[in-house]
Amino acid sequence: MASMFEVLAEPRRREILDLLRTSERPVGDLVERLALTQPAVSKHLKVLREAGLVEVRQDAQRRWYRLRAAPLVEIDEWLAPYRRLWNDSLDALEHHLDTIPDDPEES
The missing domain is CATH 1.20.5 (Single alpha-helices involved in coiled-coils or other helix-helix interfaces)
Incomplete structure (x- = not known):
């Protein structure tokens, strides 16, 4: 697993964390705000999730992501x-x- 520094070295991941700092958001909102493709955002979210920096909540068909500041x-x-x-x-x-x-x- 990548170190926390390696995870945070990627600027788009830091942008995702900045967006999640204010509120939990669905993937679609992150895609729109970052002007990235859904697969690109999903890849970044996977890395952040594996590092323990975000957690996901399933709500019907939507996945909501929120920041986990403890790490x-x-x-x-x-x-x-x-x-x-x-x-x-x-x-x-x-x-x-x-x-x-x-x-x-x-x-």
Whole structure:
């Protein structure tokens, strides 16, 4: 099975997740919004389903997909040290900018 990073590396899969973030949607709606063929959307949904990022609910002839955010915790935990690094760097930049005089005549 592909790693979570491999699954999320595909831009169309991220678009699908973005659409599902707001509400559950049928395949037809995803096809229309993404301007992809139904088989292409279904292939992406299969990969997302196997990774545990989406789940499907059958309603008569329609399949409704919804986001499962829990697996994204793995990504969030991996990104945490990098987020801290960026925050530290931005804090240092802010501190440096605060030490620069506003009036060029003052320097």
